[in-house]
Amino acid sequence: MPATTIPPDSAARFAPLVAGVRAIYGQGFIPLHRPVFAGREKQYLSDCIDSNFVSSVGAKVTEFEQRIAAFTGVRHAVATVNGTAALHVALHLAGVERDDAVLTQALTFIATGNAIRYRGAHPVFLDVDRDTLGLSPIALRRFLDRHAEVRHGRAFDQSSGRRLAACVPMHTFGHPCRIEEIVALCAEYRIPVVEDAAEALGSFVGARHAGGFGRLGILSFNGNKIITTGGGGMILTDDPELAARAKHLTTTAKVPHPYEFVHDEVGYNYRLPNLNAALGCAQLERLPAMLAVKAAVAARYAALCAETGFPFVQAPPGTVSNYWLNAILFDSLAERDAFLEYSNAQGVMTRPLWRLLHRLDMYADCPRDGLEHSLWLEERLVNLPSSVPDGAMAGNI
Numbered sequence: 001m002p003a004t005t006i007p008p009d010s011a012a013r014f015a016p017l018v019a020g021v022r023a024i025y026g027q028g029f030i031p032l033h034r035p036v037f038a039g040r041e042k043q044y045l046s047d048c049i050d051s052n053f054v055s056s057v058g059a060k061v062t063e064f065e066q067r068i069a070a071f072t073g074v075r076h077a078v079a080t081v082n083g084t085a086a087l088h089v090a091l092h093l094a095g096v097e098r099d100d101a102v103l104t105q106a107l108t109f110i111a112t113g114n115a116i117r118y119r120g121a122h123p124v125f126l127d128v129d130r131d132t133l134g135l136s137p138i139a140l141r142r143f144l145d146r147h148a149e150v151r152h153g154r155a156f157d158q159s160s161g162r163r164l165a166a167c168v169p170m171h172t173f174g175h176p177c178r179i180e181e182i183v184a185l186c187a188e189y190r191i192p193v194v195e196d197a198a199e200a201l202g203s204f205v206g207a208r209h210a211g212g213f214g215r216l217g218i219l220s221f222n223g224n225k226i227i228t229t230g231g232g233g234m235i236l237t238d239d240p241e242l243a244a245r246a247k248h249l250t251t252t253a254k255v256p257h258p259y260e261f262v263h264d265e266v267g268y269n270y271r272l273p274n275l276n277a278a279l280g281c282a283q284l285e286r287l288p289a290m291l292a293v294k295a296a297v298a299a300r301y302a303a304l305c306a307e308t309g310f311p312f313v314q315a316p317p318g319t320v321s322n323y324w325l326n327a328i329l330f331d332s333l334a335e336r337d338a339f340l341e342y343s344n345a346q347g348v349m350t351r352p353l354w355r356l357l358h359r360l361d362m363y364a365d366c367p368r369d370g371l372e373h374s375l376w377l378e379e380r381l382v383n384l385p386s387s388v389p390d391g392a393m394a395g396n397i
C-alpha cells in the first residue's frame, strides 16, 4: 500500500488504538470475529452421528428450537439452514408478494435486500439513526406521512402504487434499534414488521429480546455470528399459526404421513440439519458466559476510545447489546481509509461498513430517502476485532 495515502500524523493517532486491540487479543493475526468451541460441541456432534440422525429430522433440531424460544422468550422458534432462508420465509409469511414494496434500511448486510428480492418485491431504503445504527423511526414517520395511504386495511405507497407489504428493521452489530416506536408506527399503517435480528442474539430492549417485537423475527448462526451452527438461522414468532406455517414451508410443504409423499404447496428445503443443531445446542449452553465476555471486551474498547479520543458506538439507552461487532467512528473518509490500511497491514483485521445497498448495481434503482445518517456513518465507521479472546471463557478478561 502506498504510504503517501496515509496522512502524516495519523500513524501516531492510530498506534495506541492498535496497541489497545493487541492488549486484548495478543500478537499475531487478529481476525474480526471467529467462533469459539469451548463446550460440548464434539460430544453432541458425536452423539448425533451415533444416532444416525444427521440430516433435517432429529431430536437436536427440536431441542435447539426449544432452547432458543426459552432464551429469547419468543413463543415459537423454527430452525432453518441459514438466516437468509429464515428471512425469505418470514417475508413470505408476512404476506410479501411479487411487486410489493418493503421498507428497510440501506445500511445492512446484503441478505436483507436479497430476501426481499427473492419474494419478487422491491426494497425501499430509509435512513438509520446515528446512535442505534438501525432503522430510524423519524425517517419511517416522514416516509409514511408523505407517501403511505391505507385502503381497505392495507397500506400503499402512493408514489409507486405498490402495496407496502412489510417493514424490515435491522439491529446492526447487535445494537437494538428503536423497535418499539417502529412497531407502533407500522401498526398505525397496518404494515407487518419482520425484524432482521440476525446479529442480535443476546440483545434486549428492556427485558424483551430483539426479534420478538415484530410479527416475525429472524436470527442467524453463521460462522461469524455470536454463536454458530456452521450455517443456520431461526424464525421467531409468538403466533402459533405462523409458526406452524413456517415449519410446513421450510420442510417442503409435505403433508404429514407415515410413508406417502404429498406436498400441498411449493415449499422450501430449508430445515436446519440435526448435525448443525447439535453444534447449536452446545454453543447455546455457553452463550451467557460469552455475552459476559463480549460486554467486558466492549467496556475495554469504550475505555480505549475515551483515552484515544475516538467515539465508540455504545448500546442505545434502555437496551442491552450483545456487542457482536464493536464499532468506532473516525472524523472523515480519508481518516477511516487510512486506519483500515494501517490496521490491516499490521495483521489487525478491521472493516468498514457494508457498502450501502442502494449503491450496489442490483439495488441502484430502488426508491430511497436522503439517507443522511447512513451516508455519514458509511464514511466514518470501522469495526474492530470482537471475538471472545483466547482463554477468556475461563474468566480471565
Ligand SMILES: *Cc1c(COP(=O)(O)O)cnc(C)c1O
Pocket (backbone or CB within 6 Å): 082, 083, 084, 085, 087, 108, 109, 111, 112, 170, 196, 198, 199, 220, 221, 222, 231, 232, 233
Ligand atoms: C448474517 C446476516 C443475515 C443472514 O444470515 P446468514 O445466516 O448468513 O444467511 C441477514 N441479515 C443480517 C443483517 C446479517 O448480518
